[in-house]
Amino acid sequence: MGLSFLTPAQEQAEKWRAKDESSSSVFRPPSPLLASPQSGDYRSPVTILLLGFGAVHRHLAHILLTKADVLARDWGFVPRVVGVADSGGALYRPAGLDLAALLTHKQSGQSVAAFPDGERVSDALTLTQEAEYDLLLEAMPLNLRDGEPGLSCARAALRRGKAVVLADKGPVVHDYAGLQALARTHGGRLAFSATVCGGLPVLNLGRRDLVGATIHRVEGILNSTTNYILSRMRRGMTLAEALAEAQRRGIAEADPRLDLEGWDAAAKLVIIANAVLGVPAQLTDVTVEGITGLADIPLGDSQAVYRLVARATRQADGRYRLTVAPERLPSDHVLAGVDDWQMGVVFETDIYETMFLKIDERGPLATAAAMLRDAVHSLTALPVPSPAR
Numbered sequence: 001m002g003l004s005f006l007t008p009a010q011e012q013a014e015k016w017r018a019k020d021e022s023s024s025s026v027f028r029p030p031s032p033l034l035a036s037p038q039s040g041d042y043r044s045p046v047t048i049l050l051l052g053f054g055a056v057h058r059h060l061a062h063i064l065l066t067k068a069d070v071l072a073r074d075w076g077f078v079p080r081v082v083g084v085a086d087s088g089g090a091l092y093r094p095a096g097l098d099l100a101a102l103l104t105h106k107q108s109g110q111s112v113a114a115f116p117d118g119e120r121v122s123d124a125l126t127l128t129q130e131a132e133y134d135l136l137l138e139a140m141p142l143n144l145r146d147g148e149p150g151l152s153c154a155r156a157a158l159r160r161g162k163a164v165v166l167a168d169k170g171p172v173v174h175d176y177a178g179l180q181a182l183a184r185t186h187g188g189r190l191a192f193s194a195t196v197c198g199g200l201p202v203l204n205l206g207r208r209d210l211v212g213a214t215i216h217r218v219e220g221i222l223n224s225t226t227n228y229i230l231s232r233m234r235r236g237m238t239l240a241e242a243l244a245e246a247q248r249r250g251i252a253e254a255d256p257r258l259d260l261e262g263w264d265a266a267a268k269l270v271i272i273a274n275a276v277l278g279v280p281a282q283l284t285d286v287t288v289e290g291i292t293g294l295a296d297i298p299l300g301d302s303q304a305v306y307r308l309v310a311r312a313t314r315q316a317d318g319r320y321r322l323t324v325a326p327e328r329l330p331s332d333h334v335l336a337g338v339d340d341w342q343m344g345v346v347f348e349t350d351i352y353e354t355m356f357l358k359i360d361e362r363g364p365l366a367t368a369a370a371m372l373r374d375a376v377h378s379l380t381a382l383p384v385p386s387p388a389r
């Protein structure tokens with residue numbers, strides 16, 4: 001089986017290398033992988049494991065295929081996926097997997113482990129521990145009980161000094177400090193901007209761009225499934241109908257109770273608390289109420305705008321109160337304008353005043369893109385700084 005994904009990208013990179021040598025007038029953004037310790041050489045392939053091959057990673061695979069040229073040309077990023085895992089097992093091929101063929105294979109309903117070209121590996125953790133790779137991308141189902149199986153995989157990769165990018169909130173919620181310590185001790189990298197509002201760079205802004213600020217309050221609509229449901233219920237749809245649409249689009253969690261009962265939003269708030277506010281919060285520190293209690297309220301007849309609001313509020317003693325609850329917002333409230341598939345976050349600070357970010361995210365594409373963003377940042381000398389956080 002040919003490497004239909006890799007070969008054109010590498011060939012293209014060679015063409016650009018030759019073009020660069022013959023022309024210096026073309027505008028070129030910085031190529032951050034020039035100095036990548038993992039890749040060593042400009043535009044040499046970055047070897048990647050994908051843990052999970054569901055909605056997010058299939059979108060990521062599609063991005064890697066369709067953006068191969070621009071990633072190589074503008075970012076010096078030539079990805080080579082060497083291993084993939086799903087619930088049926090794992091597959092490893094050091095020379096690189098044919099990603100397009102693997103997508104077609106998965107689309108037919110089979111496990112990646114049954115793909116004919118590669119070595120079968122029992123599971124994601126074994127692959128993580130035994131394969132050779134530069135970068136681990138983890139997008140397995142959210143498990144808020146113990147963060148597994150993602151947590152063990154992230155720890156194993158960081159112990160080997162690898163770069164780790166997570167879309168899965170579980171590991172960060174359960175062991176933010178431990179994962180950071182492993183990354184520091186073993187020279188690995190850890191990035192997880194996709195865990196909070198998918199493509200919206202909430203964590204990057206909060207960690208990097210609010211230098212010197214006291215953050216009085218962070219409040220946001222962090223869960224698009226419930227936001228879509230509440231928006232549609234206001235227009236007469238039932239909760240069950242709106243949830244079915246969110247599931248069809250690949251936005252809802254595998255276990256939709258995590259969305260409906262507010263736990264997904266609470267997990268994101270815990271990540272913001274740890275990574276942005278410097279608070280070692282756990283899920284038990286959040287007062288959580290979901291939207292299921294609104295199922296029988298005729299939101300369609302009301303002028304009220306209901307939103308599931310996650311909020312971290314700084315108290316007089318410097319601690320933060322963490323809450324997730326449905327709220328009836330005045331129509332001029334900035335979060336009342338966050339409708340349907342949108343998510344939004346407000347930072348209220350002292351020296352940067354008040355900032356508002358919003359994204360319209362109608363599927364897993366932007367989350368997959370956020371993993372790509374984290375991957376490229378992780379392989380440069382430019383990780384998101386987080387002094388004392």
Ligand SMILES: NC(=O)c1ccc[n+]([C@@H]2O[C@H](COP(=O)([O-])OP(=O)(O)OC[C@H]3O[C@@H](n4cnc5c(N)ncnc54)[C@H](OP(=O)(O)O)[C@@H]3O)[C@@H](O)[C@H]2O)c1
Nearest residue numbers: 052053054055056086087124139140141142167168364367
């Ligand atoms: N979807 C979004 O828009 C979004 C946004 C932000 C964050 N996230 C997070 O990203 C993660 C993935 O989301 P998703 O929508 O891609 O989920 P998904 O479609 O349910 O895909 C999950 C993938 O993980 C695989 N898997 C399940 N158990 C496994 C195991 N023990 N070992 C290895 N692989 C296993 C599944 O295998 P099978 O294919 O065999 O079922 C599937 O390929 C979740 O943690 C979610 O919270 C998702």
